[in-house]
Amino acid sequence: MHKTPLLDQLESGPYPSFVKDLKRMAAKKTQINDLLGQLERSYKDKITHWKHGGIVGVLGYGSGIIGRYSDLPDEFPGLEHFHTMRINQPSGWFYTTAALREVCDIWDQYGSGVLNMHGATGDLVLLGTTTDMLEPCFQALAHKGWDIGGSGSAMRSPSCCVGPARCEWSCYDTLEACYNITQEYQFELHRPSFPYKFKFKFSGCPNDCVAATARADCSVVGVWKDDIRIDQAAVKAYAGGELKPRGGGAPYKKLDTQADVVALCPTGCMSFDGKTLKIDNKNCNHCMHCINLMPQALRPGTEVGATILLGSHAPILEGAQMSWVIVPFMEMVKPFDGLKELAGNIMEWWAENGKNRERVGELILRLGMRGFLEAIGLPPVPQSVKTPRANPFFFWHQADFDAEAAGRKYIKA
Amino acid sequence: MAETERITDIGPPHYGKFLPPVIKENYGKWKYHEILEPGVLRHVAEKGAELFSVRIASPRILTTLQARDLCDIADKYCGGYLRATSRHNFEFLVSDKSKLEPLKAELAKRGIPKGGTGHCITNIVHTQGWIHCHTPAIDASGVVKAVMDDLFEYFGSHQLPAQVRISLACCLNMCGAVHCSDIAILGIHRTAPHIFHDKLRHMCEIPTTIASCPTGAIRPHPDKSIKSVVVNEERCMYCGNCFTMCAAMPLFNPEKGGVALLVGGKVSNAKSPPMFSRLGVPYLPNNPPRWPETVVAIRKIVTKYAEGANKYERVGEWIVRIGWEKFFEICDIPFTFQHIDDYKWAYDTYRTSMHFKF
Numbered sequence: 003m004h005k006t007p008l009l010d011q012l013e014s015g016p017y018p019s020f021v022k023d024l025k026r027m028a029a030k031k032t033q034i035n036d037l038l039g040q041l042e043r044s045y046k047d048k049i050t051h052w053k054h055g056g057i058v059g060v061l062g063y064g065s066g067i068i069g070r071y072s073d074l075p076d077e078f079p080g081l082e083h084f085h086t087m088r089i090n091q092p093s094g095w096f097y098t099t100a101a102l103r104e105v106c107d108i109w110d111q112y113g114s115g116v117l118n119m120h121g122a123t124g125d126l127v128l129l130g131t132t133t134d135m136l137e138p139c140f141q142a143l144a145h146k147g148w149d150i151g152g153s154g155s156a157m158r159s160p161s162c163c164v165g166p167a168r169c170e171w172s173c174y175d176t177l178e179a180c181y182n183i184t185q186e187y188q189f190e191l192h193r194p195s196f197p198y199k200f201k202f203k204f205s206g207c208p209n210d211c212v213a214a215t216a217r218a219d220c221s222v223v224g225v226w227k228d229d230i231r232i233d234q235a236a237v238k239a240y241a242g243g244e245l246k247p248r249g250g251g252a253p254y255k256k257l258d259t260q261a262d263v264v265a266l267c268p269t270g271c272m273s274f275d276g277k278t279l280k281i282d283n284k285n286c287n288h289c290m291h292c293i294n295l296m297p298q299a300l301r302p303g304t305e306v307g308a309t310i311l312l313g314s315h316a317p318i319l320e321g322a323q324m325s326w327v328i329v330p331f332m333e334m335v336k337p338f339d340g341l342k343e344l345a346g347n348i349m350e351w352w353a354e355n356g357k358n359r360e361r362v363g364e365l366i367l368r369l370g371m372r373g374f375l376e377a378i379g380l381p382p383v384p385q386s387v388k389t390p391r392a393n394p395f396f397f398w399h400q401a402d403f404d405a406e407a408a409g410r411k412y413i414k415a
Numbered sequence: 416m417a418e419t420e421r422i423t424d425i426g427p428p429h430y431g432k433f434l435p436p437v438i439k440e441n442y443g444k445w446k447y448h449e450i451l452e453p454g455v456l457r458h459v460a461e462k463g464a465e466l467f468s469v470r471i472a473s474p475r476i477l478t479t480l481q482a483r484d485l486c487d488i489a490d491k492y493c494g495g496y497l498r499a500t501s502r503h504n505f506e507f508l509v510s511d512k513s514k515l516e517p518l519k520a521e522l523a524k525r526g527i528p529k530g531g532t533g534h535c536i537t538n539i540v541h542t543q544g545w546i547h548c549h550t551p552a553i554d555a556s557g558v559v560k561a562v563m564d565d566l567f568e569y570f571g572s573h574q575l576p577a578q579v580r581i582s583l584a585c586c587l588n589m590c591g592a593v594h595c596s597d598i599a600i601l602g603i604h605r606t607a608p609h610i611f612h613d614k615l616r617h618m619c620e621i622p623t624t625i626a627s628c629p630t631g632a633i634r635p636h637p638d639k640s641i642k643s644v645v646v647n648e649e650r651c652m653y654c655g656n657c658f659t660m661c662a663a664m665p666l667f668n669p670e671k672g673g674v675a676l677l678v679g680g681k682v683s684n685a686k687s688p689p690m691f692s693r694l695g696v697p698y699l700p701n702n703p704p705r706w707p708e709t710v711v712a713i714r715k716i717v718t719k720y721a722e723g724a725n726k727y728e729r730v731g732e733w734i735v736r737i738g739w740e741k742f743f744e745i746c747d748i749p750f751t752f753q754h755i756d757d758y759k760w761a762y763d764t765y766r767t768s769m770h771f772k773f
Contacts, residue, residue: 052549248450
């Protein structure tokens with residue numbers, strides 16, 4: 003066993019120790035002994051000892067395998083090749099122990115026995131195997147019903163929140179939408195053919211538990227159009243202290259309905275007379291704050307669907323972006339034809355106009371929102387902007403003059 | 416496998432195969448939830464059915480041995496059902512209430528912490544770091560372990576004004592997409608790549624190396640006989656994309672690389688809209704194995720936030736209310752040139768009002 007005096011210092015402390023866990027495996031697999039040895043070296047040298055791999059993969063796919071090679075293969079021969087396999091996770095990350103054990107059996111046989119649950123995009127990540135094991139490992143997994151996820155300039159494995167499986171706030175079936183869209187794009191997921199990566203994330207409500215707005219090119223966030231459902235008896239129970247705020251998840255024993263809910267409502271659309279909570283639902287911006295604090299009294303309405311936001315990505319290259327609203331409300335019912343048609347149009351426009359390594363959000367900023375909206379057939383709507391422009395540099399197209407000639411007005415008489 | 420049929424493009428297994436019966440029966444029919452204690456959720460369905468979820472800490476990287484241990488626990492108390500969360504914790508899904516206390520006892524016996532609910536600091540979403548990445552400035556799992564050990568009191572409690580989401584990305588490519596976190600730990604390189612001309616000529620394709628640079632800082636070496644490239648160091652922002660294409664251009668500097676902290680981001684729409692994290696601390700040394708400077712800096716921010724924030728106020732909402740100048744003062748963080756944006760859309764961050772404090 004390699005000596006690891008620096009890593010050993012990460013065995014103590016109350017949070018679970020990955021070093022302790024890896025050491026158990028190092029006793030069974032020499033690769034993991036080498037992994038700890040090389041990691042110890044990185045701790046000493048303060049640099050990584052991984053080279054970027056060449057192109058490795060399984061037959062017919064261009065995606066889902068990340069090549070990885072040690073720059074110290076003589077000292078750590080178990081890491082000479084140590085490739086990553088991304089396995090497309092099930093919606094909501096639900097598992098049975100039988101299924102998880104099958105994955106473990108296969109990974110013990112064909113790989114290092116080390117995994118991530120889960121990767122940043124959502125995949126079940128298998129860390130470390132040799133080039134010759136990739137194809138047999140893939141096929142062993144495929145025969146148990148698993149497939150490889152996305153990487154490179156491809157559709158990435160979509161992911162979703164726990165949704166209606168265990169959340170009362172989900173405004174559409176995030177798990178089914180995620181599964182259905184993943185199946186729809188199998189070709190694009192496994193055979194990189196886009197300008198750059200494309201991510202879908204599905205959140206059931208504006209709490210956005212999978213960070214769709216921050217982390218997905220296409221962010222599908224559940225929302226309701228009608229009234230928040232109120233149970234006034236439960237409102238009284240919160241006011242009386244029988245029910246605890248935020249389901250008991252806050253340090254505060256009792257809810258102060260006026261100060262904590264009404265006064266913090268961002269639109270000021272609520273009032274409370276000590277007995278009854280009133281909501282001016284027409285002016286609610288569905289931020290979720292009141293619902294988060296009073297889960298037994300308030301729930302989203304029943305006219306439900308999703309807002310489609312587009313364009314987020316991490317800082318490379320133009321600086322980080324968050325997705326912005328392009329369709330304020332879309333019904334989200336299986337087989338999700340509306341979303342598929344919209345996404346298809348977006349991808350076609352992006353594939354035609356995008357430069358290499360240009361995310362769709364960056365392309366829209368480069369070519370302009372009008373060109374984008376017209377290309378995919380969406381109307382201008384005020385929900386898509388925080389404010390209208392402040393500059394006077396707006397353009398007029400022949401289409402605008404034509405519309406005027408046909409009777410378009412800029413203010414309703 | 417050769418004799419069996421080759422299978423491709425089947426996609427992930429349908430989630431329906433992995434849902435416990437109580438979820439199948441009450442799918443989309445949940446009425447409300449409670450957090451009974453830190454780490455223990457109770458969901459109640461319209462017809463009264465109950466599901467208890469016990470959330471536990473996970474370092475995200477785990478071996479099949481640990482995965483099998485978790486399976487053993489789920490078999491014993493949950494009929495073989497468990498799930499992972501968006502913050503990379505695990506949840507044991509308990510349908511039989513009588514199994515809840517014995518499960519909690521077993522977790523305590525095994526030393527597996529439960530928590531990560533409500534107004535807590537839950538698991539740090541993070542990247543690979545030195546354990547498996549070719550461009551990191553810092554490790555990931557080790558920093559996470561050190562920070563979570565220090566903040567452990569907040570994992571299994573609900574004592575903060577609101578939830579605090581910490582994330583880590585080990586370089587600015589941010590495969591962890593940490594840019595909307597209450598506290599983002601970011602590994603940063605601070606020096607341009609070093610070019611080994613002798614190696615580059617043999618190892619790298621010059622056009623793809625030049626094309627890899629997002630800021631166009633790489634051009635062919637003016638001396639054509641050298642068959643290499645040069646880097647305009649003033650344009651380099653240390654992303655490591657060129658090193659990805661060309662191993663003869665490492666940008667690692669063990670002494671100058673380190674940690675930056677960005678603060679005040681959020682994803683949820685509750686009260687205020689989603690916000691980006693903003694630069695709080697531009698540089699802390701890369702100091703394995705336990706990164707004490709990073710640990711101390713984060714604790715200070717968390718402590719000052721906990722003291723100063725109003726009820727239900729996120730870190731970013733607290734800072735916006737008191738003003739960034741007060742945040743730097745309260746947290747004893749010197750303000751530097753690095754804090755002032757000079758990239759795209761920098762103007763949006765400059766103050767054009769008299770609304771500031773001395």
